[in-house]
Amino acid sequence: MNFEYQVEGGDFSHAGSTSSAVKRIMKQLGVDPAIVKRTVVALYEAEVNIVAHAYRGVISVDLDEERIRIVLDDEGPGIPDIGKAMQKGYSTASPEVREMGFGAGMGLPNMQSNMDELKVDSVVGKGTRVEMTNYFTAKNE
Amino acid sequence: MKREEFLRLIKGKVVSGADCEEQDVEHVFASDLMSDVLTIKNADNLLLITGLCNMQTIRTCEMAEVKVILFVRGKKVTEEMKELAEENEMLLIETDYSMYRCSGILYQAGLPPLY
Numbered sequence: 001m002n003f004e005y006q007v008e009g010g011d012f013s014h015a016g017s018t019s020s021a022v023k024r025i026m027k028q029l030g031v032d033p034a035i036v037k038r039t040v041v042a043l044y045e046a047e048v049n050i051v052a053h054a055y056r057g058v059i060s061v062d063l064d065e066e067r068i069r070i071v072l073d074d075e076g077p078g079i080p081d082i083g084k085a086m087q088k089g090y091s092t093a094s095p096e097v098r099e100m101g102f103g104a105g106m107g108l109p110n111m112q113s114n115m116d117e118l119k120v121d122s123v124v125g126k127g128t129r130v131e132m133t134n135y136f137t138a139k140n141e
Numbered sequence: 142m143k144r145e146e147f148l149r150l151i152k153g154k155v156v157s158g159a160d161c162e163e164q165d166v167e168h169v170f171a172s173d174l175m176s177d178v179l180t181i182k183n184a185d186n187l188l189l190i191t192g193l194c195n196m197q198t199i200r201t202c203e204m205a206e207v208k209v210i211l212f213v214r215g216k217k218v219t220e221e222m223k224e225l226a227e228e229n230e231m232l233l234i235e236t237d238y239s240m241y242r243c244s245g246i247l248y249q250a251g252l253p254p255l256y
Contacts, residue, residue: 013221016200023204037206041179044204048197100197101175110179 001025003061007050009076012100015051018059019044025061026068031136039068039134042114045107046130050074052097054127066137072130079122086112086120142166142252147188148234150250151243153211157223157233166209170255171244175201181255184208188252190243192216199225208232213240 003025005018023040027033043059050057054076062069079085086108093103112118115132122128144163148155164186171190172178175197178189184206191198194216202210203225210226211234212218218226218233226233236243248254 013196015197016203019204020200037204040204044200045176045179100195101173101178101193101201102197104174104176106174106176106180110176113180 001061001063003063005059005061007047007057007059007074009051009053009055009057009074011051012096015048015100016044019047022061022070025063029063031068035134035136038114039070042111042118042132042134043070045111046070046072046132048100048102049107049128049130050076052093052100052102053077057127067133067135069131069133073127074129075127078124078126078128079120080124082120082122142247142250144232147247147250147252150246151211151234151236151238153234153236155232156218156235157226158231161208161230161232164208166252168255169244169247169252170207171240173240178202178205178207181205181207187255188247190240190247192240194218194222196222196225198222199229199231202231203229210234211236211243213238213243 019040026036054074057074060071084090088109089105091103091105097103116135117133119131166188167186169188173193178201188209189207190211192213194212199222209232215237
């Protein structure tokens with residue numbers, strides 16, 4: 001099953017609507033609730049990142065019996081130093097993002113701890129691509 | 142702890158979800174940082190105390206499976222927040238008490254912290 005969602009940068013009132021839709025689908029399909037939670041927490045952090053940092057983005061979800069794979073592609077400033085961005089506490093978020101309860105430098109580390117696989121690629125001045133996968137079997141639990 | 146009891150202790154007013162299924166609160170977490178709320182591993186029967194009152198508070202609780210949210214210091218929940226909370230069968234409460242006061246009262250009454 002494939003789904004695609006558009007995300008607008010700066011649109012905080014709708015931030016999380018994709019994560020909410022994916023949560024509903026996973027629940028309807030009867031995926032283990034613990035895996036649903038881990039996946040949507042990571043996806044929500046990633047979705048908020050697009051809203052907070054990028055101009056726009058596309059979230060593609062590929063779901064089968066064994067795993068969920070999510071690719072988030074955004075057009076935005078990109079991440080100059082991914083290693084730094086993966087460190088807890090490092091953030092370049094605006095005061096507006098902090099007012100929303102984010103921007104403490106926990107997003108990428110939190111995504112990593114909730115997904116079996118996470119890959120971040122970025123080109124400064126163009127955008128960022130985040131690929132993440134969770135498996136429905138217990139092999140990575 | 143029963144809903145009626147913690148509402149009485151923190152002088153809370155239910156503003157949404159009054160008819161959702163009653164569940165006893167067993168743990169409390171207090172934070173304005175939503176990324177911190179998203180690190181909670183087991184949110185069953187958890188009460189979140191927060192001063193952050195916007196749509197992201199509700200969205201975060203939706204993802205983290207937090208069902209009871211207490212907004213402190215007179216923060217007012219919007220209609221948009223109520224709608225989203227209803228969809229997710231959440232209980233929203235407002236109080237004029239501060240986060241520190243609510244935390245102290247509930248801790249003293251025997252509700253343990255999560256971490």
